Amino acid sequence: MFNLPRLLLHSVAMAGNTGAPLLLRLVAASVSVAEKAGTIVRDVFNSGELGVVEKGGKNDLQTQADRSAQECIVQSLSRQFPKVTIIGEEEPTDEVVDESHLETGLSEEVLKAVCPQDLQAVKDEDVVVWVDPLDGTKEYTEGFLDHVTVLIGVAVNGKAVAGVINQPYYNYKAGPGATLGRTMWGIVGLGAFGVERLVPPADKRIVTTTRSHSNKLVTESIEAMQPDEVLRVGGAGHKVLLVIEGKAHAYVFATPGCKKWDTCAPEAILHALGGKLTDIHGNALQYHRDVKHPNTGGVLATYSDHDWYLGRMPESVKAAVKP
Numbered sequence: 001m002f003n004l005p006r007l008l009l010h011s012v013a014m015a016g017n018t019g020a021p022l023l024l025r026l027v028a029a030s031v032s033v034a035e036k037a038g039t040i041v042r043d044v045f046n047s048g049e050l051g052v053v054e055k056g057g058k059n060d061l062q063t064q065a066d067r068s069a070q071e072c073i074v075q076s077l078s079r080q081f082p083k084v085t086i087i088g089e090e091e092p093t094d095e096v097v098d099e100s101h102l103e104t105g106l107s108e109e110v111l112k113a114v115c116p117q118d119l120q121a122v123k124d125e126d127v128v129v130w131v132d133p134l135d136g137t138k139e140y141t142e143g144f145l146d147h148v149t150v151l152i153g154v155a156v157n158g159k160a161v162a163g164v165i166n167q168p169y170y171n172y173k174a175g176p177g178a179t180l181g182r183t184m185w186g187i188v189g190l191g192a193f194g195v196e197r198l199v200p201p202a203d204k205r206i207v208t209t210t211r212s213h214s215n216k217l218v219t220e221s222i223e224a225m226q227p228d229e230v231l232r233v234g235g236a237g238h239k240v241l242l243v244i245e246g247k248a249h250a251y252v253f254a255t256p257g258c259k260k261w262d263t264c265a266p267e268a269i270l271h272a273l274g275g276k277l278t279d280i281h282g283n284a285l286q287y288h289r290d291v292k293h294p295n296t297g298g299v300l301a302t303y304s305d306h307d308w309y310l311g312r313m314p315e316s317v318k319a320a321v322k323p
């Protein structure tokens with residue numbers, strides 16, 4: 001009887017797991033927040049009121065889902081981690097925060113993981129969180145719903161080390177019995193969960209690239225890879241998932257439109273599973289807080305033969321797409 005309150009106190013402290021390393025707590029919070037953002041993305045679509053705004057022409061759109069999911073992610077994480085730098089794609093608005101968009105949960109699965117040794121002592125000031133509340137906005141507005149992802153990437157000292165991806169419409173073509181949506185997370189040095197590496201066909205070369213942001217450089221670089229098949233689909237997160245799950249051998253994007261929030265989470269998960277993401281010259285991407293946002297050197301993501309793709313990149317394209 002006498003010991004019960006102390007025991008209860010102890011179990012509450014364990015549930016909060018305040019002793020877990022910052023990186024694990026941040027990823028655990030990001031998993032819960034990305035799931036919440038995914039529900040917001042579906043709710044806005046179901047409402048039929050997309051609230052589309054052109055940020056930079058008809059191929060650079062923002063919807064109510066981008067705005068509300070960004071609010072959910074940035075507000076939820078900054079309240080829990082006030083000293084961590086968080087950079088989101090969308091400009092903050094001066095509207096009152098909708099408290100129903102906030103999420104305070106921590107994924108137990110993540111908290112149970114063992115943090116890689118080299119990331120155990122990470123401090124708030126070492127971290128930048130890169131947030132793409134809705135990747136594949138153009139496709140979202142056109143109903144290519146499985147191209148959409150929510151991306152939360154964690155960079156430590158300028159390197160992408162952890163990522164969370166929610167795909168709100170995963171399985172949406174699989175019929176009413178299927179579970180809609182999935183969340184994947186990974187930490188470099190630990191592995192990735194919620195997604196499995198599958199090997200692509202060995203007898204052909206499948207390359208994936210942009211559907212809505214193509215240009216001469218993109219076309220020339222894709223042709224140079226002599227693909228048997230080209231998957232033109234939306235979203236940086238979605239295309240990296242195609243590479244991870246063996247639907248494509250390489251993601252080739254030889255133009256500057258992709259930003260740090262498009263690549264940070266996918267790069268970390270791909271890397272955690274043994275793949276590689278660089279610019280089209282083979283340089284590692286940088287993610288420190290003062291870096292310019294566009295990936296001006298383009299994007300190349302593969303599992304194997306990375307150097308082969310780099311070697312086939314035309315000199316004229318390399319000269320036009322500088323880091």
Ligand SMILES: Nc1ncnc2c1ncn2[C@@H]1O[C@H](COP(=O)(O)O)[C@@H](O)[C@H]1OP(=O)(O)O
Nearest residue numbers: 060134135136137210212213234235236257258
């Ligand atoms: N020219 C561009 N202008 C704005 N965003 C771009 C551009 N090119 C790529 N992106 C971003 O990179 C993602 C991957 O590109 P793509 O789908 O064309 O392959 C896009 O979904 C978009 O992210 P977002 O939808 O979050 O704005």
Ligand SMILES: [Mg+2]
Nearest residue numbers: 060061089137
């Ligand atoms: Mg955008």
Ligand SMILES: [Mg+2]
Nearest residue numbers: 132135136262
């Ligand atoms: Mg994006």
Ligand SMILES: [Mg+2]
Nearest residue numbers: 089132134135
């Ligand atoms: Mg976006």
